[in-house]
Amino acid sequence: MTKGAVLFSITACSAFLTYALAVTGFPYPADGAALFGVAWLLLYLRRLNRYNGLTFALFGLFTTASVWAGVSIWYGLSGMIFALLAWDLTAFEETLHGLLNRDDVRKMELAHFARLGLVTSIGFAGVVASRLITIELTLGSALVFTLLGIWGMSALVYRLRGGA
Amino acid sequence: MSRVSLLAALTYLIFFTGVASLNGDIIGLALPLVLYMLAGLWRAPDELKLSARRVLSEERITPGGVITVKLTVINHGNHLEQVRLADPLPKFLEVIEGSPIRLVSIPAGGEVSCTYTVTGGRGSHSFDGIHVTARDNLGLIRRHALLPAPGQILVLPGLTRVRRISILPRQTRVYSGVIPANQGGTGIEFFGVREYQVGDSPRHVNWRISARQQNVLYSNEYQQERVADVGIVLDGRKSVNEIGGGRTIFEESVRAAVAVSTSLLAEGNRVGLFVYGKKSKWTSPGYGKYQRERILRGLALAETGNDLSFNSLSIPRRLFPPNSLIILISPLIPEDLEILGAVRASGFQLMVISPDAVTFEARRLQPSPAIGLSMRILRLQRETMLRELRHMGIQVVNWDTSTPFEQTAYAALSRPAVWMHAIQRGMKAQP
Numbered sequence: 001m002t003k004g005a006v007l008f009s010i011t012a013c014s015a016f017l018t019y020a021l022a023v024t025g026f027p028y029p030a031d032g033a034a035l036f037g038v039a040w041l042l043l044y045l046r047r048l049n050r051y052n053g054l055t056f057a058l059f060g061l062f063t064t065a066s067v068w069a070g071v072s073i074w075y076g077l078s079g080m081i082f083a084l085l086a087w088d089l090t091a092f093e094e095t096l097h098g099l100l101n102r103d104d105v106r107k108m109e110l111a112h113f114a115r116l117g118l119v120t121s122i123g124f125a126g127v128v129a130s131r132l133i134t135i136e137l138t139l140g141s142a143l144v145f146t147l148l149g150i151w152g153m154s155a156l157v158y159r160l161r162g163g164a
Numbered sequence: 165m166s167r168v169s170l171l172a173a174l175t176y177l178i179f180f181t182g183v184a185s186l187n188g189d190i191i192g193l194a195l196p197l198v199l200y201m202l203a204g205l206w207r208a209p210d211e212l213k214l215s216a217r218r219v220l221s222e223e224r225i226t227p228g229g230v231i232t233v234k235l236t237v238i239n240h241g242n243h244l245e246q247v248r249l250a251d252p253l254p255k256f257l258e259v260i261e262g263s264p265i266r267l268v269s270i271p272a273g274g275e276v277s278c279t280y281t282v283t284g285g286r287g288s289h290s291f292d293g294i295h296v297t298a299r300d301n302l303g304l305i306r307r308h309a310l311l312p313a314p315g316q317i318l319v320l321p322g323l324t325r326v327r328r329i330s331i332l333p334r335q336t337r338v339y340s341g342v343i344p345a346n347q348g349g350t351g352i353e354f355f356g357v358r359e360y361q362v363g364d365s366p367r368h369v370n371w372r373i374s375a376r377q378q379n380v381l382y383s384n385e386y387q388q389e390r391v392a393d394v395g396i397v398l399d400g401r402k403s404v405n406e407i408g409g410g411r412t413i414f415e416e417s418v419r420a421a422v423a424v425s426t427s428l429l430a431e432g433n434r435v436g437l438f439v440y441g442k443k444s445k446w447t448s449p450g451y452g453k454y455q456r457e458r459i460l461r462g463l464a465l466a467e468t469g470n471d472l473s474f475n476s477l478s479i480p481r482r483l484f485p486p487n488s489l490i491i492l493i494s495p496l497i498p499e500d501l502e503i504l505g506a507v508r509a510s511g512f513q514l515m516v517i518s519p520d521a522v523t524f525e526a527r528r529l530q531p532s533p534a535i536g537l538s539m540r541i542l543r544l545q546r547e548t549m550l551r552e553l554r555h556m557g558i559q560v561v562n563w564d565t566s567t568p569f570e571q572t573a574y575a576a577l578s579r580p581a582v583w584m585h586a587i588q589r590g591m592k593a594q595p
Contacts, residue, residue: 053170060174060197064181064190073189080193084200091167091303095248100263108246108267115301119203123196130192142183153202 001109002096006089010040013059013082020075021066033062040086049090056087077127081120088116168304171201204304213241214270216294216311224318227285230260231317235278235294239270248297249278256287256319284319286418288465291315320460324423326573328431333392333489333513348385355387392489393434393449396425396459399494400441402468407525414441414468416519416565417493423569424491424517425459437462442469489513495521498549505556515559522546523564 014037021030040055060080067076092112099105137145165173175197182190214237221232237249251264262280270276294311348355357370360381373382398421399405405414421437428435429452436449437459447462449455490512494500508514522542529535550560561576563569 053165053167057170057174060178060193064178064193067189067193068181068185068187073192076189076193077196081196084196088200088302095246095267095299095303098250098265099267101266104267107269111245111269112301115203119200119302120196123199126195126199127192130188130195134188137186139183139186142186146179146183153198156202 002089002093006044006086006093009082009086009089010037013079013086016075016079017063017066020071024071044090049094052087052090056083059083171197204300204302207245207300208305209244209298209307210242212298212307212309214239214296214311216313218313218315220315223316224320226320227322230281230283232281236275238275239272243272244270244298245301246299250295254289257282257284286319286321286464288318318464320464321418321422324419324569326423326427326570329424329427329573329577331489349388351386351389353387355385357382358385394428395436395490396421397438397440397490397492398466400439400466400468402470404495404497405468413495413519413521413524418463418466420493420517420569421463426456429456439466442467491515493517495519501552508556508558516553517561517563520562520564
C-alpha cells in the first residue's frame with residue numbers, strides 16, 4: 001500500500017507542476033518538471049533513498065519559483081502537498097522494511113496515513129482560509145508578523161509537548 | 165541532514181521568500197510544511213523510559229531443535245507512537261516462526277511482547293540487548309536505545325555415537341579403565357606367569373606350571389587395564405577447511421571430534437580439547453560427563469580462523485605428559501608433515517583423523533575429464549602425504565565424509581592397529 005502511495009504521490013506532484021507550468025506559458029520549465037518527476041521515480045525505484053530529501057527540497061524550491069513566476073497557487077500547493085507525501089512515505093517505507101508481522105504493518109500504515117491525511121487536509125484548508133482574508137502589509141510589518149509567527153509556533157510546540 | 169532540519173530549512177526558505185517578495189501565495193505554500201512539522205514535534209518521543217526482559221524456552225539445543233524467544237518491553241514513560249524493536253540474531257540462527265523485529269506503539273505504562281522461534285546449526289550467541297528506535301508517527305524525531313535483555317543460546321554439535329575407539333597409548337594413568345596397560349596385575353586378559361606371592365588368590369595359581377617345579381608355585385598375571393590421557397586437537401585453519409563456494413569441511417571435523425571425545429570419555433579416559441582456529445582455545449583435560457559438557461561447549465564455539473600454519477602449535481606439557489596420545493582432526497596439507505613429525509619426535513603419540521577434503525570437493529564439481537585428472541593428482545598427493553605420516557609412526561584414519569564417521573571409526577579404530585603393539589613392545593624393551 002505504501003509503495004503504491006509513493007508512486008502515486010511522485011507522479012501527482014510532478015503532473016500538477018508540469019500542467020501548471022504548461023498552461024501558464026512556460027513550456028520548457030514544464031518539460032523540466034516532467035523530467036524531474038521521472039528522475040524522482042527512477043531514484044525511488046532504484047532504492048536510492050538517500051537522495052529523497054534533496055529531491056524533495058529541490059522540488060519545493062522549483063514549486064516556489066513557479067508560484068513566484070505566476071503559476072496558480074492551487075496547482076503549486078497541490079504539487080507541494082504531494083511532494084511532501086512522497087518524501088514522507090518514502091521514509092516511512094524504509095521504517096517498514098524488514099517487518100514480517102503483517103498486523104504491525106497494517107496498524108502502522110493506518111495510523112500514519114490518518115495523521116498524514118489530517119495534516120495535509122488542515123494545511124490545504126488553512127491556505128483556502130488564508131485566501132479569503134486579504135491583509136495589506138508593508139515589508140516591516142510583514143517581518144514583525146513573521147517573527148511573531150515563529151515565536152508563536154515555537155511556543156505552541158513547547159506548550160503542546162509540555163502537556164503531552 | 166536530519167529530516168526535521170531539512171523540513172525546517174525548506175519551510176523558512178519558502179516563508180522568507182514569500183515575505184521578501186510580499187507574495188502571500190508563496191507563504192501559503194509553506195503552511196502544509198509548517199503543520200507537518202508541528203504535528204511531528206508535538207508527538208515526538210521524550211526520553212525513553214523502557215525496560216525489557218527476555219524468556220527463552222530453552223538455552224541449549226542440538227541442531228534441529230527449536231527455541232522460542234519471548235521479549236517483553238515495558239514503557240515506564242509517556243506514550244510512544246512508533247517503536248521499532250529489533251533483536252539482532254547471528255547468522256547461524258534461522259527464524260522459523262514470528263519475527264525478531266516489530267513496529268508497535270506502546271501506551272504509557274503499557275507493555276508489548278514479541279515472540280519468535282529460532283532453529284540453527286552449531287554455535288553460541290549471547291544477546292546484548294534489544295535495539296529500540298522510537299519516533300513520532302511522521303518520523304521526524306528519533307530516539308535510540310539499547311535495552312539490556314541478556315540471554316544466551318547454545319546450539320551444541322550433534323552427537324554421533326561411536327561404539328568403541330581402541331587406543332594403545334604408551335603411557336597410562338594409575339586409575340583403572342579399559343585400555344591395556346602392558347603391565348601385569350588384575351585384569352581379564354592373560355599377561356604372564358610369575359612366582360607366587362603371599363596374598364595371591366589360589367584361583368590364580370597356575371597349577372600346570374607349578375607341578376613341573378619343586379617347592380615353587382606360580383601365579384597367573386593378567387593385563388592391567390587403565391585409563392589414558394588423550395588430547396584432541398581440532399584444526400580450524402580457514403585455508404585448510406574452507407573449500408570454495410562458501411563450503412567448509414570443518415563441520416565434519418567437529419562431528420568427528422564430538423564422536424571421538426564422547427567415546428573416549430565414556431571409557432573413563434582423561435580427555436582435553438584444543439581448537440586451533442579463530443580463537444585458539446584449550447579445554448583442560450578432565451573426566452566424565454562434566455568434561456563431555458565442557459568439550460561440547462568448546463566445540464559449539466569453534467570457528468575457523470586465519471592462522472597460516474601449524475608453526476605456532478605447541479602442546480603444553482603441564483596438560484599432557486609426554487607419551488600421552490594426541491588425536492589430531494584435520495583435513496591436512498603437505499606443509500603440516502614437518503610440524504607433525506616434530507610433535508611425534510617430542511614424545512607424543514599421534515593419531516590423525518583426516519576428513520578427505522579432496523573427495524568432499526569432488527562431489528560438488530561437475531564431472532569432466534579435466535576435473536577427473538586433477539582429482540586423481542590431488543588424491544595421489546594426499547595418499548603420499550598420509551603414507552609419509554604412517555612412516556613417521558603416526559596412526560592415520562582417512563575419512564571419506566560421504567560415509568558416516570561411525571562406520572569409518574568402527575572399521576579403523578575398533579581394535580588397535582597391529583603395528584601399534586609392536587611400538588608398545590619396543591617401548592617396553594627399553595631399559
